[in-house]
Amino acid sequence: MLSDVITPDLFAAALRIATPLALAAIGGTICERSGIVNIALEGIMLFGAFFGTATVLATGSPWLGVIVAVLAGVIVSAIHATASINLRTDQVVSGTAINLLALGVTGFLMELWYGHPGTTEPIRTLQPVFHFTASGEGVLNEIWRWINGVFLSHTPIVYATIVIALATHWAMYHTRWGLRLRALGEHPRAVETAGVSVARGRWVAVLMSGALGGLAGANLSIEQVGVFQENFTNGRGFIALAANIFGRWTPIGSYLASLLFGFADALQIKLQPFRDVVDIPPQFFYMLPYVLTVVVVAGVMGRAIGPAAVGVPYEKE
Amino acid sequence: MPVLELRDVTKVFPGVVANDKVSFTLEEREIVALLGENGAGKSTLMNIVYGLLSADHGEILVDGEPVKIRSSRQAIDLGIGMVHQHFMLIEPLTVTENIVLGREPGRFGVIDIGTARKRVAEISERYGLRIDPDARISDLEVGLQQRVEILKALYQGARVLILDEPTAVLTPQEVRELFAVVRSLVDEGLSVVFITHKLEEVMAVADRIVVMRDGAVVGQTRPSETDEVGLARMMVGRDVVLRIDKKPVACGETVLEVRELVVKSDRGLDAVGGVSFQVCGGEVVAVAGVGGNGQTELVEAIVGLRKPVSGSIALKGNDITHASARSSIEVGVSHVPEDRHRRGLILQFNIAENLLLGDHRVAPYARHGVIKLREVISMARKRIEDYDIRTPSEKVLGSSLSGGNQQKVVIARELGRNPELLVAAQPTRGLDVGAIEFVHRQVLAEREAGKAVLLISLELEEVLSLADRILVMYEGRIVKEFAADEADAETLGFYMTGGGGTKLEATPPEASPAGAGVGE
Numbered sequence: 001m002l003s004d005v006i007t008p009d010l011f012a013a014a015l016r017i018a019t020p021l022a023l024a025a026i027g028g029t030i031c032e033r034s035g036i037v038n039i040a041l042e043g044i045m046l047f048g049a050f051f052g053t054a055t056v057l058a059t060g061s062p063w064l065g066v067i068v069a070v071l072a073g074v075i076v077s078a079i080h081a082t083a084s085i086n087l088r089t090d091q092v093v094s095g096t097a098i099n100l101l102a103l104g105v106t107g108f109l110m111e112l113w114y115g116h117p118g119t120t121e122p123i124r125t126l127q128p129v130f131h132f133t134a135s136g137e138g139v140l141n142e143i144w145r146w147i148n149g150v151f152l153s154h155t156p157i158v159y160a161t162i163v164i165a166l167a168t169h170w171a172m173y174h175t176r177w178g179l180r181l182r183a184l185g186e187h188p189r190a191v192e193t194a195g196v197s198v199a200r201g202r203w204v205a206v207l208m209s210g211a212l213g214g215l216a217g218a219n220l221s222i223e224q225v226g227v228f229q230e231n232f233t234n235g236r237g238f239i240a241l242a243a244n245i246f247g248r249w250t251p252i253g254s255y256l257a258s259l260l261f262g263f264a265d266a267l268q269i270k271l272q273p274f275r276d277v278v279d280i281p282p283q284f285f286y287m288l289p290y291v292l293t294v295v296v297v298a299g300v301m302g303r304a305i306g307p308a309a310v311g312v313p314y315e316k317e
Numbered sequence: 318m319p320v321l322e323l324r325d326v327t328k329v330f331p332g333v334v335a336n337d338k339v340s341f342t343l344e345e346r347e348i349v350a351l352l353g354e355n356g357a358g359k360s361t362l363m364n365i366v367y368g369l370l371s372a373d374h375g376e377i378l379v380d381g382e383p384v385k386i387r388s389s390r391q392a393i394d395l396g397i398g399m400v401h402q403h404f405m406l407i408e409p410l411t412v413t414e415n416i417v418l419g420r421e422p423g424r425f426g427v428i429d430i431g432t433a434r435k436r437v438a439e440i441s442e443r444y445g446l447r448i449d450p451d452a453r454i455s456d457l458e459v460g461l462q463q464r465v466e467i468l469k470a471l472y473q474g475a476r477v478l479i480l481d482e483p484t485a486v487l488t489p490q491e492v493r494e495l496f497a498v499v500r501s502l503v504d505e506g507l508s509v510v511f512i513t514h515k516l517e518e519v520m521a522v523a524d525r526i527v528v529m530r531d532g533a534v535v536g537q538t539r540p541s542e543t544d545e546v547g548l549a550r551m552m553v554g555r556d557v558v559l560r561i562d563k564k565p566v567a568c569g570e571t572v573l574e575v576r577e578l579v580v581k582s583d584r585g586l587d588a589v590g591g592v593s594f595q596v597c598g599g600e601v602v603a604v605a606g607v608g609g610n611g612q613t614e615l616v617e618a619i620v621g622l623r624k625p626v627s628g629s630i631a632l633k634g635n636d637i638t639h640a641s642a643r644s645s646i647e648v649g650v651s652h653v654p655e656d657r658h659r660r661g662l663i664l665q666f667n668i669a670e671n672l673l674l675g676d677h678r679v680a681p682y683a684r685h686g687v688i689k690l691r692e693v694i695s696m697a698r699k700r701i702e703d704y705d706i707r708t709p710s711e712k713v714l715g716s717s718l719s720g721g722n723q724q725k726v727v728i729a730r731e732l733g734r735n736p737e738l739l740v741a742a743q744p745t746r747g748l749d750v751g752a753i754e755f756v757h758r759q760v761l762a763e764r765e766a767g768k769a770v771l772l773i774s775l776e777l778e779e780v781l782s783l784a785d786r787i788l789v790m791y792e793g794r795i796v797k798e799f800a801a802d803e804a805d806a807e808t809l810g811f812y813m814t815g816g817g818g819t820k821l822e823a824t825p826p827e828a829s830p831a832g833a834g835v836g837e
Contacts, residue, residue, distance in 0.1 A: 070530070174427055174428060174430075175423075175426045175427050175428060176421045176423065176425060176426045176427075178430055179410075179414055179417075179418060179421060179428060180418065180419075182409075182410065183407045183414075183418055185411065186407045186408065186409060186410070187405065187406070187407045187408075189405060190404075190405035190406060190407055190418075191416075191418065191419070192369075192389060193369070193389045193399070193401065193405045194389070194393075194405070194418045194419030194469075194473075195368070195388065195389045195393045195394075195418045195419045195420075195473075196390070196392030196418070197388075282527075308408070309732075
């Protein structure tokens, strides 16, 4: 049984499932580091997935779909930026509003454009980057089978996400942008008195998180599933925020935490066929990633301290 | 030609004229003290200069050229630097990161941290401001944090340095160091504006003194042409008694008796390590010490906010070692906490509600758990009058009162209860001379009424003028006891910093530049 569960597939699935979580989590990291809470990531992902799918349906080009998904994320996040930076509304309220808006607008446009609720027609998806074969006997072949299965079987955005995690992490600690970003979420007035615009820094961060959320949506629809469904994201935006916390507000931490969630989800999928053998209700397995989220957010893994000024609207005197 | 000149600067906030046609000049290599009570408009004026606020009318000239300063960036570019009263430092970041923030060396957006560290080291060397460039701000003491703020301004190329209440958070030793730094900065060609409401500091450090009251400049003078009494009169607009004469009061029965008290800090260390003393009726006993030497924990143990590990506390012979805060109030202990915003008041409550706190269960203010508003309001009105709380009504929120009036509310509540023992922790912190005088009078009135007073203060001037006996606390122990007439500021400062004990890192008392803020 164990050899049926622990396969290259399992780890490949973990990487795949982790990808949209990680993108949104890194978006959340960047946004919260600037001092803005972004619980709108759920809705941003949904918008990205929908407009990405719609673009592929209209044009047949998956890459164009990815671009439109990212743009949709940026545009939606601009609403959040306007509300929370310029109008200084409560950031949780603004985020919730966007999440509700996303459900409503995508459902409405489904009806309007495709004449039915539920699921769209299948679309052309992005294919895996590499196509190596793995066969034969022996230890070396077995190792190759694992490497190929786990690491070389993925679609472009999966790889892009690893690059994004490493690059944003490096940038956060080695660039002007990163230093100012880290400062913004801790003590915005200190940033202002150092002659740097708080509003501009925060706008950039929110828009970046929107782009990453849109890309996460594109990964879900254009790479993984190949359709759009209503409420497609199903809480992934919130799990991503938990991953951001678990990852201590760092991009690499967010990525690794997302991997953990991805692994939990991949495992429950793998375990589904055995429910007759071990006599555990399937709901128990479905539950695992969400239980993990609650455990993480409740701080069982050690107390995580976020940016000091996160969620507090900044007002010039 | 002045490096900085303000002409008729006016700034109006809703309902208040914060600056009313203020004119001000700063010459090169000059230290100008901007003196005034809290709320006189000093910080508003300098925030206008630093681009954090914009003036409604008036002109700013730098090197004789009229300029418009709309942001801190523009102020920095004009060579103006400011050290704010509440530090503008990012705690999790390093010294270097904080200093270079906004002007990071490097190419293509990548910070060259090596160059950054080198520049910080150069400036720190040049001005004699030693600092570890890789230390995290959160690990630094307040005095060093302030040093980082000054370095930041110098790194940004400041020629004019504005220091907003720089001594409010410093120990006497740190104040002395700061004054030396300010003088060396002036030697290096800088010009300094020093905002303060402390008279002895002005006399010690300023070349010229500009006094503000109610948003307007009410006078200018030099230290050689005036004295503290004269300055206080200009600042407050009436005669102020800086050092109140005490009437002799005979010591009554022992009210507070603390024996071998051991109290742990939040971190679990022995903050108070076996302290014994008594306070009798009609006596003010002051605990002097540098902040963080166990005073806070001692006070909390006495008023029932922290459980002692061992030892005993007795009030008039009754054991209150393990009394809760509630029973401690009931037996007659009143407490003026050191932090009036966090512990003294509930800022979102109005004055009447704040005055009621602690008495909210007892007649005549409450019956069967229901508060009797009429009684509360009449009590509040009486206290507002008795304690001269300046407010239009008892319904005003705590948060909208000035610091002095907030403290009056705390004192009115605590003394209105007619306690046996008053524990006053830093009761004049952040207050201006007028309010300090009021607090001091209240403390001495308690003493004359035969009550016991335990005063905890970091201000040696205050300790010396109020106390009958002085206990010096260092690292959780009472290292020295003085009768009031045996002590002076220098000797106290010596023992406060560990002198005379086993740890002899402190230097013996020596002649200091004009008392350096610790009083003569």
